[in-house]
Amino acid sequence: MAEAEPVMVPIQDELDIVRARQEGRQLAKDAGFGPVDLARVATAISELARNIYNYARPGTIELKKIQRGSRRGIQVVAQDHGPGIDNVEEAMRDGYTTSGGLGAGLPGTRRLVDEFEIVSRRNEGTTVTVRKWLR
Amino acid sequence: MVQKIPILKIGEALIASIQIELNDESAVQLKEDILNQISATGATGVVIDLTAVDMVDSFLGKIVRDTAFMARLMGAQVVCTGIQPAVAITLVELGLELEGVVTALNLEQGLVRLAGMVAGGGGNG
Numbered sequence: 001m002a003e004a005e006p007v008m009v010p011i012q013d014e015l016d017i018v019r020a021r022q023e024g025r026q027l028a029k030d031a032g033f034g035p036v037d038l039a040r041v042a043t044a045i046s047e048l049a050r051n052i053y054n055y056a057r058p059g060t061i062e063l064k065k066i067q068r069g070s071r072r073g074i075q076v077v078a079q080d081h082g083p084g085i086d087n088v089e090e091a092m093r094d095g096y097t098t099s100g101g102l103g104a105g106l107p108g109t110r111r112l113v114d115e116f117e118i119v120s121r122r123n124e125g126t127t128v129t130v131r132k133w134l135r
Numbered sequence: 136m137v138q139k140i141p142i143l144k145i146g147e148a149l150i151a152s153i154q155i156e157l158n159d160e161s162a163v164q165l166k167e168d169i170l171n172q173i174s175a176t177g178a179t180g181v182v183i184d185l186t187a188v189d190m191v192d193s194f195l196g197k198i199v200r201d202t203a204f205m206a207r208l209m210g211a212q213v214v215c216t217g218i219q220p221a222v223a224i225t226l227v228e229l230g231l232e233l234e235g236v237v238t239a240l241n242l243e244q245g246l247v248r249l250a251g252m253v254a255g256g257g258g259n260g
Contacts (some may be wrong), residue, residue, distance in 0.1 A: 015136060018158045021190065039190050039221035043229060046192035050159075094230060108193065108229035 006064035009049075011080075012057055017049040020061040028074050031065050032134055040112040041074060041132055047109045048078035048128055056082020056126065066131065073114070073133035081125035088120050140165045142172050148249055149173065150242070152184040162198045169202055173211045180249040181206055184242050186217030196231040203236045212252045214238065216245035 007027060009020040024045040028038050045061060052059035059080030066075045085091045094107045106128075110116040115131040138161045143150045149172055151165060169181055183199060185191070191199070203213035215238045218226075226233065237252065239245035 014159050018156060021192075022156065025190075035189070035219075036221040036224050039219075039225045040228070042190040043192050043225045046190065046194075047229075050192070050194060105193065108231070111228045111230070112225065 004065040006062045009061045009063070011049050011052040011059045011061060014053060017046060017053055020049040020063075021045045024061070024063050024074070024076060027063050027065060028132070031072060031074050033074070033132070037132060037135075041076070044109045044112045044130055044132075045076055047105060048076065048130070051105065051126075051128075052078060052080045052082075056080035059125075071133050073131055075129065075131045078128045078130075079125065080127075084122040084124055085118075085120040085126055086122065088118055092118070137161050137164045139168070142168055144172075144176055144178060145246075147178055147253065148180040148182060148246060149176065149178045150182045150184065152186070152242075154187045156190075157188075157195060159194055162195050166198050166202045166205070170205055170209065173206055173209050179211055179253045181211055181213045182216055182242060182245045182249060183213060184216045184245070185222065186219070186241070188217075188222060189219065191218075191222050191226055191231075193229060193231060196226060196229075196233060200233055200236055212237070212249060214245040214249050214252070216240070216242050 007023050009023055010016060011020065021042040025038055025042040028041040033041065049061050062077040064075055066073050092107050113130040113132050117129045120126040138155055140151050140153055149169065151169060172178065199215060206213045215236055218238060237248065239248045
């Protein structure tokens with residue numbers, strides 16, 4: 001089946017965080033998501049984009065509609081070439097924060113989506129892929 | 136690019152209704168504007184109305200919580216109103232329950248709540 005054309009949003013300055021979540025919300029709306037899932041998707045994108053902005057800018061947020069069998073959904077890939085995360089397991093624990101935030105970051109984001117994958121290599125960067133499926 | 140949220144004064148209360156999608160800088164500006172307005176006007180209460188807000192991430196959540204705690208240090212009470220169902224669900228899933236922040240269903244109930252808090256002098260009453 002044909003893959004939808006992805007939308008790429010570069011994350012360089014702070015306003016790009018807003019741009020990424022607006023593009024993501026629009027795409028998710030087009031895909032048929034309701035208001036609660038739209039808020040989940042927009043919030044997840046916001047958290048991922050802010051991680052890039054805070055620790056590893058510039059990076060990109062890639063958004064696209066996806067299909068697997070009869071399921072349809074949206075995929076968000078947050079990619080940077082920053083310092084990488086030393087201890088991914090630790091970063092995925094609730095309450096972990098290095099920025100003085102509320103520590104919702106990655107573990108909070110994982111709870112908002114259906115699938116969450118993270119690959120991080122020291123001095124090479126981090127790629128986080130999340131997917132949300134239509135119910 | 137900072138967008139200013141207008142802050143209205145009605146009686147002893149300040150009202151800030153967020154009607155636009157806030158970027159981080161504008162959220163920080165709003166926090167500072169509210170605190171400065173408390174100082175300048177002697178307001179004893181603040182309502183932050185989130186009725187038109189369709190997404191609160193960890194950054195904006197922290198700003199709201201910080202603003203409430205900072206205002207309390209100055210002697211003013213903050214009530215957050217109008218949190219939408221989707222926002223409430225997302226906040227709890229994200230792990231941001233905003234403990235210690237007083238909330239009310241809508242602006243009207245927020246003002247009633249505020250009047251009670253100011254009269255009673257309590258933060259959580």
